[in-house]
Amino acid sequence: MITRDAAAFLESARRCAPDFGPATAKAAFLVAPDGFAHAAESAGDNRYMAAPDGFDRARALHQHRRLQAALSADVPVVCFPGHPGMPDGVFPNNVFATAPQRLVVGRMRHPVRRREATRGDIRGFFAKVLGYGEIDLSTQEHPCELTGALVIDRARGLGFCGLSERCDEAGAALMHRALGLRATWLFDLAAGEYHTNVLLALLAGRAALSCADGFAEPAQVEVVLEALYGPHVIRLSAAEQAAFAGNAIALSAQRVWMSQRALDALSDASRDALVAAGFVAGGVELDAIEAAGGSLRCCVAEIF
Known part of the structure; x- marks a missing residue:
């Protein structure tokens, strides 16, 4: 089912056992920031982006190499080169997503x-090396920026989709159809927000990082998350959100990754809550890449 009705979604979601598939990816891929630069079009609706003079490609490349090395401690990580003319290409999770045996x-x-x-x-790579089928949504007229807009509980097959431009x-x-999800909830993001994954992270199907003020109806989101992931719903402050703490990912059942800036911004309560949920937190310096308005989660395209 796919619905705007929070109660209907919750009723369906509660019946979904954690048997939809693996809670975390088997591998991941990145795209290097070779063409990294300010993209004026993207800046039009991304309030997190720095001014044009705030971009340092050499530093971004260095930090991105360190990101690949760090994530490789949990899963195999492939990195494709960037291209001139694709300044936002460092965030491939908006363009490519996977489900078992298919690329979207x-x-x-x-x-x-x-x-x-x-x-x-x-x-x-997906067709010839991995043997995946492909579902191409890129030529139809409706914007659907994949796991930027859609945060997924892969264990239960649940989607949380924030609507925006x-x-x-x-x-x-x-x-929802391309990824074969069991239930997807549609809700509006607050004015000025562009992607759900800056505001919400679902960690290995058992915990949530939530920046409630980024949703148009924060109380409703709180109720749904508490019902599904309580007691491991970690409510992030405005300062934690501004540091991209909500833009995090678990690539294993034991560790959550976020930028070093985000990790440094975590309160003691948030750190303790992650430990209580069974996670060690890892951080990677990504301030140069964050100039483009996204952080660690945005850099990571998962392979299921």
């Missing part, structure tokens, strides 16, 4: 990002 290619709102969907090397209801329905 999303449709980006901005033309500068639609170029990324044409990459034959990434599509070829980056994803409309029709695009959400396309993603």
Whole structure:
């Protein structure tokens, strides 16, 4: 089912056992920031992006190499080269997502990002190396920026999709079907927010990091998350959100990754809550990449 009705979603979600698939990915891929630069189109609806003079490509490349090395402690991590003319290409999770044995290619709102969907090397890797089928949503008209807009509980097959200019209801329905989810809840993001994964992280199917003020109806989101993930719902403060603590990912059952800036911003209560949920937190310096308006989670395209 796919619905805007929180009560209907919750009723369905409570019946979903954690047997949909692995809670965490078997591998991941990144795209290096070789073409990294300020993208004026993307800046139009991404309030987290720095000014054009705040971009340092050499530092971004160095930090990105360290990111790949760090994540490789948990899963195999492939890195594709970046391309000139694709300044946001460092965030491939908005363009590519996977379910077992299939690649989904999303449709980006901005033309500068639609170029990324044409990459034959990434599509070829999944088709020719991994033998995956492909569902191509990139040529239809509805924006659906994949795991930027859609946060997924992979253990139970649940989707949490924040609607904004980056994803409309029709695009959400396309993603829901393409990924084969059991139930997806649609809700509006607060004014000025562009992606759900800056505000919400579901960690290995058993815990949630939530920045409630980023949702149009925060109390409703709180009720749903508490019902499904309590007592391991970690409510992040405005300061933690601003440092990208909500843009985190678990690539194993024992560890959550976020940028070093995010990790440093965590309160003692948030740190203790992660430990109580069974996670060690790892951080990687990514301030140069965060200038583009995204952080660690945005860099990681999961392979299931």
